[in-house]
Amino acid sequence: MEYNFSEIEKKWQDYWRDHEIYKVTEDKSKEKYYVLDMFPYPSGAGLHVGHPLGYIASDIVSRYKRLKGYNVLHPMGYDSFGLPTEQYAIQTGIHPAIATKENTDRYRKQLDQIGFSFDWSREIQTSDPNYYKWTQWIFKQLFNSCYCKLEDKALPISNLIDSFEKSGNLTSEAVSDDNTPKFTSEDWNNFSETEKEKILLNYRLAFLSDTWVNWCEGLGTVLANDEVKDGLSARGGFSVEQKLMKQWSLRITAYADRLISGLDRVDWSDSIKEIQKNWIGKSKGASVSFKLENSSDKIEVFTTRPDTIFGVNFMVLAPEHELVNIITTEEQKEEVENYVNVSKLKSERDRQADKSVSGVFTGAFSIHPFTGNKVQVWIGNYVIASYGTAAVMAVPCGDQRDWDFATHFGLDIINIFEGVDVSENANEEKNVTITNSDFLNGLSSKKAMNLAIYRMEEGGFGKGKINYRLRDAIFSRQRYWGEPFPIYYKGETAYLLEDDKQVTLPLVDKYLPTSTGEPPLARAKKEDWNVYEGDRMETNIMPGWAGSSWYFLRYMNPTNDGEFCAKEKSDYWGQVDLYIGGAEHAVGHLLYSRFWTKFLYDRGFISFDEPFKKMINQGMILGRSSFVYRIKDTNTFVSFDKIKDHKTTRLHVDIDFVDNDILNVEKFKNWRVEYSNAEFILNENAEYLCGHEVEKMSKSKYNVQTPDKLVEDFGADTLRLYEMFLGPLEQFKPWDVKGINGVHNFLRKFWRLVHDEENNFSVSEENPTKANYKTLHKTIKKVEEEIDRHSFNTVVSTFMICINEFTDQKCNNREIISDFTVLLSAYAPHISEEIWSKLGIDTSVTTANFPSFNSSYLVESEIHYPVSFNGKMRFKIPLSAELTKEEVEREVMNHEKTSHYLDGKSPKKVIVVPKRIVNIVM
RNA sequence: GCCUUGGUGGCGGAAUUGGUAGACGCGCUGGAUUCAAAAUCCAGUUCUUUCGGGAGUGUGGGUUCGAUUCCCACCCAAGGUACCA
Incomplete structure (x- = not known):
């Protein structure tokens, strides 16, 4: 074989490992550059072809920056706690730590064979007690902060x-729960320890509270929305x-504002920033x-x-609202209870996605604070229990959902907008004049808002308020394979373990909930x-x-036993300069890690408050x-x-059991x-036909494809080039191996260019020609520009064009x-190291300088000026680059083809853009 | 439902600020080489055509000398939607 990739790749991977080529240390003489990949979860399915996509891109940037003289930190590790491993443990009884070890070993092997430049001496794993000791430590800091x-x-x-x-909480400027009672210093000093702790929970950044969850009695546990299908x-x-x-x-939520404003200081895509802003959902208004x-x-x-307050003629509460039981009248009781029971079975997302209007009157009335009119109190699914106060004042003329509700139940729609028709739709526009609204009549919406708030505050039943859609993050899971809390209880009161104490995961007989849930x-x-x-340990x-949320810090100082990360280390490496990972983490990981970073900054543990300076969101490779x-x-x-004849639930099935959409029933x-x-109901061919869909490649969807076979057949260098060649990094693309031959042929073509017929290395010692230089420098320019703007796919084309030209030029x-x-x-x-060494250079190509x-x-x-007629290109004429606009126009108008396309007509206008185009308007 | 992204040949995609639509690669067709095949090389390949041309970047409008690119409306697909990671 002329280009023996497997031999070459093995040789250089061994070389890199034996010579610790990718190990980095702090070096103040060089500018640092930190390139990070999103933490992989080591699933049992192994690395799928979507993972390396981002890793290859970040590896290219790392290597490129190194060639440009930077001190590059490029680490890798595993986010090794998680549900799938736990589920595997439930099924097999194998301890998740053992399964995790197997999975990470497999990942490592898969990663190594692709030739990444990771500094493995910095590897970390979240499930390692030496790591989660510090996750617990950060939790302690959160618990001990307000x-x-x-x-x-x-x-x-x-x-x-x-x-x-000193002064109780009457003048306190600390963020607390809405229902925190007011007390004086005297009250405080007289509170029992339990009472004090209870009050402090209203202020702590890590705290206990009652929250709504998907409870599954049958499994005795709480489920993720992901694990609930159609209410089951x-x-x-x-x-x-x-x-x-x-x-x-x-x-x-205490950080909501800073999480918005911090976005101005990071170089992320506008769409991710937009998603985060919308998620945090800052809105100004009033609480009434x-x-x-x-x-x-x-x-x-x-x-x-608040300007539409006079349009209120009913209110809607979430079915879970705490007042529902209290205010519902005898006559309405049965209907309300039925509705609440049905609603309970619907997830929040199902309720929001449901376009149909539903609700029940509680029989109770509230009093309109300005008019004193009676306002009907309803309950309805479109009001969410865990958002805001779980209640809305309905303004049917100004809010479409309220309008739909009123129309459906025949409730009045009071029109408070001057000259606006609300008989067909609600008016959600704000550039209106308010009418039919007592003291707000004739005011613009904006002015009316201010006045309404003023009058509410005056009347003591409302005030201006900034509200966030963002909710506090629920931090408990009723599972096994995760960090235990450094918490114990005396009675119902939670206490932190002392600073130097760490809880490790205890062994259990089964990874399931107890019989009591x-x-x-x-x-x-x-x-x-x-x-x-104390009396018991925390079992969540x-x-x-x-x-x-903080792993990028640990990479800087992975083996520190005394601190989560020494300050001098985080001061040197600083923010992540380039973070590559999926946009699907936009409101999860990317928000939480920003939150933790800001917190650690506030408490003086690090010197920056945004973790990721620049980010590229790789598009997912979709699976079938x-x-x-x-x-x-x-x-x-x-x-x-x-399936038409039955009511069915659709479930993912592992693609390994499916061939050509036919299920292997035994497997x-x-x-x-x-x-x-x-049991199975088969089709006419006595086969079970599966449904299919192109969607995210994910272990939970059982549609994972691994890169191993491709590395074996074509080599890592081909896989790396091919994944980049598939298309723009940011875009979604379905996985398909068609076309991998193309990039493989390119590498072989390069190989042949520098080897003779007997496969002996051979390069010419002659001086390059002008054409050779032109091709080379065109390529240098393009590669540099395209990597800088993260257009990784076009670089591959550039390489191909370059080698095609060199081949033509011999x-x-x-x-x-x-x-x-x-x-x-x-x-x-790999192939580059091989050629580099054959060129007679005895240091690694990774230490070379970028040309x-x-x-x-x-x-x-x-x-070659393209000549267009009415914007359509018809022919090209070669002209000197020196010509002026007028000269170009004269040359074009005198050209024989021009008269052909003019077809006897005279041009109305001729536009000449020097060095670009000529357009003739007829 | 809501938020975000995308839609260009048979396929993956290119076109960086509004200026040659389809670079590069796959596939396909024909040819060279070969006993044959693989590999390699050469030529062609958006559609349509009366071979002059005409049409064309999800659909319908608009702005412009000129629109894949900007604006408006719509359709379709994917991701997220708070306990998958």
Whole structure:
């Protein structure tokens, strides 16, 4: 074989490893550059072809920056806590740590064979106690902090306690829960320890509170929305309902404003910034409280349109609103209860996606604060329990959802907009004049808002308020494979373990909830815990995003036993200069890690408050998923061509069990215990036909394809080039191996250019020609520009064009080939090292300098002017680049083809753009 | 539903600020080489055509000498939607 890629790649991977080529240390003489990939989760399915896409791009940038003289930090590790491994443990009884070890070993092998330039001496894993010790440490800092509005930063909770002792919380500027009671210093000093702790929870950045969750009685656990399909658990098909549970939360809302303003200081795509802004959802408006008729309770609402207050003639509460039980009248009780029970079974997303209008009157009335009119109180699904106050004041003339609700139930629509018709639709425009609204009559919407707020404050039933859509982040999970909390309880009061103490995950007999619905950690007996204090240990664990919210810091100082990361290290490496990863993390990981970074900055542990300076969001490589269809409430699966006759739930099935959309029934039955006695309704061919769809490649969708076979058949350099050649990094693209031959042939063509017929290395020692230089420098320029603007795919085309031209020029001059080899080395490092060493250079090509571009080789004396008629190009004429506009016009008008296309007509206008185009308008 | 992104030949895609639509590669067709095949090389390949030309970047409008690019409306697909990571 002329180009023996497997031999070459093995040789250089060994060389890199043995010579620690990619190990980096802090070096103040060089400018640093930190390139980071989003943390992979080491799934049992192995690395799929979508993962390397981003890693290849970041590897290219790392190698390129190194050639340009930077000190490049390019680490890799694993986000190794997570649900799939836990699920595997439940099914097999194998401890997740063991499965994780197997999975990371496999990942490492897969990563190594692609030839990445990672500094593996810095590897970290979130499930390693030496790592999660520091995740727990950060949690302790959050627990021990509150947010000061005055200084606009997090401060130690001890400061707050001091101020409570001196002056209570009457003038406190700390962020707290809305329902925090007011107290004086005297009150505070008289509170019991339990009472004090309870109050402090209202201020701590990590705190306990009641939150709504998807509770699945059948599985005895809380489910992710992802695990709920049509109101039933995806696994087992048990019913799921909304339930209030005590959970740890993080007060990310305290950072809402800074999470918005910080976006101005990072170089991210506008779309990601937009997504985050919309997610945080800052809105200005007013909070208004409506008194209830015959009750001392009040309904609090937030509105962005206080100017429309006179348009209110009913209110809608979420079915879960705490007042629903209290205010519902006897006559309405049955109807309301039925509605609440049905709603409970619907997830928040299902409710929002449901366009149909539904709701029930509670029979209760509130009093309009300005008019004193009676306002009907309804409940409805379109009001969300976990957002805002779970209640809205309905303005049917000004809000489409309210309009739909009113129309559906025959409620009045009061029009308060002057000269606007609201009989067909609500008017959501703000450039209107208010009418039919007492003291607001004749005012513009904007002025009316201010006045309405003023009058509300005056009347003591409302005030101006800034509201955020963002909610505090729920931080408890009722699972096993995650970070245990450094928390124990005395009675119902939570306490932190002392600073030097770390809880490690205790061993349990099963990775399932207890019979009473307690999380798996509750199975651990006292002696199973490495520390056990108070009455009981916290048995929830932290969510998957805990460990990934700060990992980029640990890479800077991965083995530090005394600190999460030494300040001098984080001061040297600083922010991540380039972060590559999926846009699907826009509102999860990317928001949480910004939050933690700001917190660590506030408390003085690091010197920057945004983690990722620049980010590129790689588009996903999409996979082709297969589906089976289970008939509702049964264990019978029906072939895709027959699903019309049944009510079915669609479930993903592993593509390994499917060939040409036909399911291998035996493999499927062996997949999971619950399917072992599954029954099947087959089609006419006695086969089970699966449905399919192109979607995200993901372990949870069982549609994963791995790169291993491609590396074996074509080599890592070909895979690297091919993944880049597929298209723009940011765009989504379905996976297809057609075309990989093209890039492989390119490498072979390069190889042949520098080898003779007997496969002996051979380059010419002659001086390069002008044409050789022109091709080379055109390529240098393009490669540099395209990498800088992250157009990785066009660089591959540029390489191809370059080698095609060299081949035509019969050019294999040593000088030219050397420079080209350096250019190529960021993309195809193995073949480049091989050629580099054959050129007689005994240091790695990674230590070479990027060739410098010389524009003098590219000067053109002649321009081929395209001549257009009415904007359509018809022919080209070669003209000197020196010609003026007028000269160009004269040359074009005198050209024989011009009269042909003019066809006897005279041109109305001739536009000449020098060195670009001529357009003749007829 | 809401937020975000995308839509260009048979396929992946290129066209950087409004200036030659389809670079580069796959596939396909024909040819050279070969006993034959693989590999390699050469030529062609958006559609249509009466061979003069005409049409063409999801659909319909608009701005402009000129629009894949800017504006408006719509259609379709994908991602996210707070416990997948």
